[in-house]
Amino acid sequence: MSWRPPPWLAGVALALAAFVAVVSTQGEVGINRDETVYMHHGSRYAGWWIDLVSGDADASDAAITKVWGGRESTANNREHPPLVKTLMGLSERLFHDQLGWTDEVTGYRLPQAALAALLVWLVFLMAWRVWGLAEGVLAAALVMLMPRPYFHASIGCFDGPIASLWFATIYAYWRALASRRWQWGVGVVFGLALATKHNALLLPGVLGLHYLWLAYRSEHVASTGPWARRLGQALRSTGRGIVRRRPWVIASLAVLGPLTLYALWPWLWHAPVSRLGDWLGFHLAHVHYNFEYLGDNLNTPPFPWHVAVVTTLVTAPVVTLVGAALGTGVLIVRARRGQATDAERAPGLLLALSVALSMGPFFLGSTPIFGAEKHWQPAMASVAIAAAVGLVWAARAAATALAALRPRSPTWLPQACAVVVGGLAVTAAAVETGAAQPYALTHYNALAGGAPGGADLGMNRQFWGYAARGVLPYLRAHAPADGAPAAPVYTHDAQPAWGYYLRGAQRGATLPRSLPDSGSEWSRGIEKSTWALVVHERHFARHDYLIWQAYGTVAPAYVFRVDGVPVVSVYRRPSP
Amino acid sequence: MARPWLKLLPAAILVIVAVWEVVRTVRAGDDVPGDAAWAEAAAAVRARHAPGDLIVFAPDWVDPVGRMHLGDLITLEQAGRMDAARFGTIWELSIRGARASETRGLTTADVISYGGVVVRRFERTPATVTAALVDRLAGARTDGRRAAGPSVVLAEVGFTPRRCVQVTPAPDASVRVTFPAVPLGTTLVGYAGLADVFKRREITAPARLDVELDGRVAATVTLTNASGWSRFEVATQPGPRDVTIVATALGAGARDRQVCFAAEARP
Numbered sequence: 056m057s058w059r060p061p062p063w064l065a066g067v068a069l070a071l072a073a074f075v076a077v078v079s080t081q082g083e084v085g086i087n088r089d090e091t092v093y094m095h096h097g098s099r100y101a102g103w104w105i106d107l108v109s110g111d112a113d114a115s116d117a118a119i120t121k122v123w124g125g126r127e128s129t130a131n132n133r134e135h136p137p138l139v140k141t142l143m144g145l146s147e148r149l150f151h152d153q154l155g156w157t158d159e160v161t162g163y164r165l166p167q168a169a170l171a172a173l174l175v176w177l178v179f180l181m182a183w184r185v186w187g188l189a190e191g192v193l194a195a196a197l198v199m200l201m202p203r204p205y206f207h208a209s210i211g212c213f214d215g216p217i218a219s220l221w222f223a224t225i226y227a228y229w230r231a232l233a234s235r236r237w238q239w240g241v242g243v244v245f246g247l248a249l250a251t252k253h254n255a256l257l258l259p260g261v262l263g264l265h266y267l268w269l270a271y272r273s274e275h276v277a278s279t280g281p282w283a284r285r286l287g288q289a290l291r292s293t294g295r296g297i298v299r300r301r302p303w304v305i306a307s308l309a310v311l312g313p314l315t316l317y318a319l320w321p322w323l324w325h326a327p328v329s330r331l332g333d334w335l336g337f338h339l340a341h342v343h344y345n346f347e348y349l350g351d352n353l354n355t356p357p358f359p360w361h362v363a364v365v366t367t368l369v370t371a372p373v374v375t376l377v378g379a380a381l382g383t384g385v386l387i388v389r390a391r392r393g394q395a396t397d398a399e400r401a402p403g404l405l406l407a408l409s410v411a412l413s414m415g416p417f418f419l420g421s422t423p424i425f426g427a428e429k430h431w432q433p434a435m436a437s438v439a440i441a442a443a444v445g446l447v448w449a450a451r452a453a454a455t456a457l458a459a460l461r462p463r464s465p466t467w468l469p470q471a472c473a474v475v476v477g478g479l480a481v482t483a484a485a486v487e488t489g490a491a492q493p494y495a496l497t498h499y500n501a502l503a504g505g506a507p508g509g510a511d512l513g514m515n516r517q518f519w520g521y522a523a524r525g526v527l528p529y530l531r532a533h534a535p536a537d538g539a540p541a542a543p544v545y546t547h548d549a550q551p552a553w554g555y556y557l558r559g560a561q562r563g564a565t566l567p568r569s570l571p572d573s574g575s576e577w578s579r580g581i582e583k584s585t586w587a588l589v590v591h592e593r594h595f596a597r598h599d600y601l602i603w604q605a606y607g608t609v610a611p612a613y614v615f616r617v618d619g620v621p622v623v624s625v626y627r628r629p630s631p
Numbered sequence: 632m633a634r635p636w637l638k639l640l641p642a643a644i645l646v647i648v649a650v651w652e653v654v655r656t657v658r659a660g661d662d663v664p665g666d667a668a669w670a671e672a673a674a675a676v677r678a679r680h681a682p683g684d685l686i687v688f689a690p691d692w693v694d695p696v697g698r699m700h701l702g703d704l705i706t707l708e709q710a711g712r713m714d715a716a717r718f719g720t721i722w723e724l725s726i727r728g729a730r731a732s733e734t735r736g737l738t739t740a741d742v743i744s745y746g747g748v749v750v751r752r753f754e755r756t757p758a759t760v761t762a763a764l765v766d767r768l769a770g771a772r773t774d775g776r777r778a779a780g781p782s783v784v785l786a787e788v789g790f791t792p793r794r795c796v797q798v799t800p801a802p803d804a805s806v807r808v809t810f811p812a813v814p815l816g817t818t819l820v821g822y823a824g825l826a827d828v829f830k831r832r833e834i835t836a837p838a839r840l841d842v843e844l845d846g847r848v849a850a851t852v853t854l855t856n857a858s859g860w861s862r863f864e865v866a867t868q869p870g871p872r873d874v875t876i877v878a879t880a881l882g883a884g885a886r887d888r889q890v891c892f893a894a895e896a897r898p
Contacts, residue, residue, distance in 0.1 A: 175726035343827060352790065354832040355856070374649045381641055446645060453642035459635035476642050479649035486653045501652040505659020507727065510692040591695065594828040599695075602709075604785050609710045610702020614695045619663025621695040 062188045066179030069195040073208075074172035081164050081209035082562055083493035085524025086552035090211040092165045093140050094147070096132040097211070101144025103321070105491035116325040124324035124330070133330075134337040137320050138250035139216045142166035159560035163211045171208035174219040174436065175199050175267075177226045182440045185402045186446070193477050194443035197378075198436050202491030202498050203428045205372050209493075210521070214429035217252035221433035224248050225409055228262050231304045232269070232400045242307030246315020253338050254433060259418070261408045262308065262533040269401060270296025327616045344425035345594035350513030352593045357420035366427050369503040369514065371435070372484040375442045382445030383407075395602075406437035427515060435549070442480070450476040494522055497617040506618040520548030520590050524621045527556060527564055529625060530586065535569040543573030545587035547598055581605045587626040602626050663693075666700075668746030673700040675743065675750055676722050680704055685718035686817045691731035696800055697724055711785045711794030713765075713822055713893040714862075719757035725749050761814045762896040764821070764874070768796055768808075775806035778887065788824035789859030795891040798825060800838070800880040801861045809876070812871040813896055819874065821889075821894030823852050827887075831856040836885035839890060843875040854890060867896065 103122045106112035124133040132140070151162030178198045183191025199205065208215040227244040230237035248255035250420040274292035278285055292360040317323050321467065323330050346356045348362060368376065386403040389395045395403060411435035416422040424430070454478065465471075490505070491498035496517040499509030523546065535542050548551045553572040559565035574580035576598070581587055587602045589595060589611075603609045612626035627628075676686065686705055688697030698705065701724070715721060715733040723734045726747055734753055739750040764771075765783050773781055780798035788795070800806045818871065823840045825831055842850040842865055849865040852858075878890035 131782050221884060343832070345832065352828065354828070355835070373652045374645060377648050381645070445641075449641035449645050452638040456635040456638035459638075472642065476645055479646055483649035483652040483656075486656050490656050491657065501655035501659070505656060507660055511690060511727075516692075525806070589695075593790055596790050596792075596829065600785050600787055600792045603707055603710065607707070608702060609698050609705050609707065611695055611699045614699050616663075616696070618660025619665070619696075620692060622662075624695045624699075 060602065062183060062191070062388050063180070065188065065192050066176050066183065066195055069128050069173040069179060069192065069199070070176035073175040073199045074168050076207070077168040077171050077208050078161070078165065080492055081168065082158070082161060082211045083332050083397065084206065084565070085493070085521035085549075086160060086555050086561060087210055087212070087519035087521035088219065088548060089519055090163075090521075091130055091551040092167060093135075093211050093213075094160075097140035097142075097163065098146035098147060099131070099144070100137055101148055101290050102143040104141065104145075105148075112363075114321065114324065117323045117347060119324060120423075123320075128333065128337050131166045131322075134334065135213065136252065136316065136334070137322070138247060139170075139211075139213050139252075141319070143211050158562040160211075160555065161170055164209065167208055167211060167215050170216045170219040171199065171205075174222055177219075177222055178439060180434050181226050181229065181402065182443055185397045186440075186444055189447045189450075189473050189477065190440070190443040192443075193446055194440040195480065196481045197372075197375050197442050197484055198439035200481065200488045201375065201435055201439075202488045202495045202500070204432055204435055205488050206431060206492065206495035207429055208418050213252040214426065217248065217254045218432040218435065220244065220248035220251050221254060221258060221409070221413070222436040224258050225261065225405060225436075228265075228304065228308075229400055229402055229405060231307070232301055235303075238301060238303045239307050239311065241304060242309075242311025243315050245308050245312035246319070249312055249316040250319045250471045253334070254413070254430075256335075257412045259308065261405070261412045262304075265401065265405045265408050266297070266300070266305065267293060268404060270294075270300050272296070272401075273300055280308045324618060341423050343373050344518075345592065346425045346427070346518075347513060347515040347593040348424070354594070358417075358422075358424050360418050360420055362424050363417040363425075366514075367414075367431075367434075369509065369512070370428050371438065371500065373500055373502050374480045374483040375438065377479070378442030378445040378449075378480060379438045380441075380445070381449060381624050382441035382443065385444055385448045386441065403480045406440055410434040410437045425518070447473060493618045494525065494622060497522070497620060497622055506620040510620045515623060516593075516620070518592065520550075520552065522615070522617075523547075523549030523552065523588055523590060524564055525617075526588060526613065526623050527566060527624050529613045529615070530570055533586075533627075537569075539569065541571055542567045542585035543580075543583055544570050545574075545576075545584035545602070546572045547588045548590040548595070549588060550575065585628050587628075589624045589626070589628045591621050591623065599624070633857045634885075644734035662727055662747060664745075664747035667747045668694060669700045669724075672687065672724055672745040672748035672750050674675045675745060676701060676724070677704070679752070680722065681720065683718070684720040684722055685709055685712070685715055685733065686722045686724070687715075687731040687733045689723060690730040693726055693729075707785060708794060711792040713763075713793070713795075713895060714820075716758035716820070716897075717760050717895070719755060719859075721750040721753040721755075723749075723753065725751070757816070758820075759816075759898050760895045761816050761898060764810055764813070764876070764894045765796055765894070767810050767813065770811060771810040773798075773806060774809075776801035776804040777806045779889075781806070781808050784826075784891070786826035786889070787828060788826050788891050790828070791860060791893055793822070793824070793826075793860060793893065795822075795826075796876070797889055797891045798878050799887060800878050801884045802836075802880050802883075805879040806878050807875050809873055809875040811873050813874045814871050815844075815867040815874070815896045816869050816898035817867060818897050819867050819894055820897055821850075821863050821865075821892060822860050823854055823863070823890065823892040824858060824860045825854050825856060825888040826891045830887045830889060834885065834887055836880070836882040836888070838885060838888040838890050839850050839877075839879045839881055840890060841877040841879070842894070843861060843877060844874075845872055854888075863894075869898070 147162035179191045179195035182194035227241035232240040271293040274296040413431040450472040454472040556566045573584035612627040613625040617625040778799040838854040840852045850863045880888040
């Protein structure tokens with residue numbers, strides 16, 4: 056008897072492939088503004104934990120405040136929970152400082168890559184267990200092969216990780232509906248999501264609505280009579296369902312979730328209520344950064360209701376979106392016919408609610424939109440799974456049709472159809488994702504017409520200043536020779552990253568010391584500079600004009616482009 | 632099975648979409664000319680360019696590339712122009728079928744493409760300018776409570792560069808800038824807007840710009856965060872007259888309203 060690999064091995068292989076791919080390509084992605092903050096504080100958080108465990112630190116409020124908080128709303132980055140930052144700091148300490156396996160920036164970014172791999176693994180598991188191996192493989196591949204999410208998996212920020220831990224909570228909850236072991240795990244996983252980013256606060260909405268539906272459905276008996284009586288019966292049956300179904304899941308989420316957050320975030324230890332309030336308050340009153348959308352610079356609500364829809368339509372792979380539309384239709388039809396898979400736990404509804412709650416706030420017109428698709432990235436796991444369902448259904452339908460048209464068709468026809476349809480879809484998604492890197496925030500999908508199409512549409516070009524990485528080779532080539540006077544650079548939005556480039560924190564992105572940062576706009580950095588960068592976002596146009604006046608020319612020396620679209624301009628002060 | 636080919640349709644659509652997406656993605660940017668084409672087009676423009684010619688690029692997003700190749704022929708005054716009316720010759724360099732707003736309504740047969748960079752040369756009778764307020768600020772008189780200005784600056788208004796007189800009235804106050812004995816023609820054409828994207832984000836209260844001729848309000852423009860660079864035009868009697876621009880920050884919350892204006896007297 057020959058050995059057949061267990062199906063879950065496919066998921067493991069895809070997760071490993073995702074980890075290797077992200078780690079091997081992230082080095083091309085420039086260091087972004089926010090990432091520098093998280094790297095800095097991540098190292099401090101990690102150091103604090105190590106000191107605490109080794110007995111060199113105490114957990115007094117004063118000691119904690121020095122590292123984790125402070126009076127200002129952004130003191131020690133207390134406006135964001137600590138899990139990913141702490142992991143970043145520990146990872147850098149281990150893989151860069153101690154083992155020397157990675158450069159400094161890669162060391163910080165490994166946890167994000169690992170969490171991206173976790174997402175691939177969990178998406179595979181859920182799609183495989185509910186719909187089948189082909190669906191699992193395709194869903195796992197498609198969730199990784201999305202240009203913007205792949206980018207966010209590559210950097211030391213929270214948007215990739217929260218997408219992973221959001222889905223991990225969804226998965227754990229789904230498992231908990233049929234497993235005593237998982238009903239405690241789900242609370243811990245939810246706590247990890249809370250400790251990652253505030254998107255997790257929407258998860259109780261997803262899980263609560265889903266649980267209410269299951270509770271209602273499990274106990275509901277059709278009744279007649281006045282609507283008030285029917286409503287009363289529905290409420291009573293839902294109440295019975297809540298208690299009878301899996302009440303410990305609710306307890307786990309309500310108790311272990313917050314406890315996990317509390318345990319991982321020392322800033323909460325001495326004043327949990329007020330400091331949680333500060334955290335939430337910061338995000339409820341978050342400033343609206345400038346963001347270009349369909350030709351308008353948006354920085355004040357109300358924002359168009361369609362931002363999430365349109366942005367997703369022009370950034371996700373088109374074939375994935377078409378597949379997802381098809382798959383959603385298939386799942387709805389199956390549910391209406393009573394043919395839904397795992398109907399007891401209603402996974403399709405769970406995934407739909409995950410999309411609705413991820414994207415829902417952006418229909419309000421008042422939720423900050425400055426990060427575009429990264430804000431609702433948790434929705435994309437559902438999109439990938441729906442796409443996989445759609446692709447497999449289409450392939451099977453094609454195989455059935457071909458068999459009917461040609462009765463003596465080969466027995467491997469269904470597999471061949473799946474390989475052709477699924478393979479081409481994965482190829483298209485991979486091409487989009489590959490083409491987008493490492494400047495994925497400039498990339499728009501085939502529907503938009505790539506980066507030039509996105510620029511024509513007036514969509515945001517980039518943010519965080521990470522694209523300055525693209526002009527480093529030019530600056531290096533024109534750096535002063537050894538012994539010559541330094542040539543200070545007005546580094547614009549790349550200023551926070553400049554120190555990392557100067558000290559060689561990222562392999563292949565090292566700048567010579569003769570190109571120091573000249574300072575900010577407000578410290579006369581432009582006037583003091585020999586070179587000046589402008590990172591092209593619509594609201595940054597004023598930096599061009601400031602430089603024109605200081606340098607007396609409107610001509611940049613170099614324009615770094617992505618598919619022909621200007622991303623960063625470099626000006627050189629004319630010789631006197 | 633009735634009409635089995637219908638069941639092939641979803642897979643066929645997915646296959647077609649996938650193939651189309653691969654081709655379109657791989658070819659994205661192929662129609663955006665590279666530096667060689669731009670250099671060729673720039674050389675053609677340089678060969679016939681005369682001082683005072685205006686050079687514009689389309690679409691807007693390719694402007695940095697155009698300036699990299701021809702920016703030395705664009706003065707700060709041209710880049711921050713009030714409008715294009717005073718330019719008799721306009722060179723438009725465009726890609727992907729785009730057109731510049733400065734050449735809207737103009738026609739030319741002088742069109743050559745250099746590897747996708749289309750160079751169009753437009754000739755027309757330029758507007759004669761008898762006086763530009765930005766050039767006369769030194770002789771102007773200013774009254775009223777103000778936080779800053781007036782001064783001539785190159786400001787960002789509506790995400791475009793504008794060389795203008797900028798004045799910041801105190802909240803709920805007016806500032807009068809009087810330009811004495813301006814040699815007017817038959818029209819006074821001007822533009823105004825609110826500078827600085829960050830101030831436009833922080834402050835929602837509008838401002839107002841009144842144009843007074845010999846003490847009489849001849850035009851009023853309301854300036855909001857969305858109004859950009861707004862045009863006004865006033866019929867005038869030829870001859871020297873006092874022109875007063877009144878910038879008003881509307882309301883107590885109207886702090887830092889950087890009112891930016893320019894106007895030209897035309898015969």
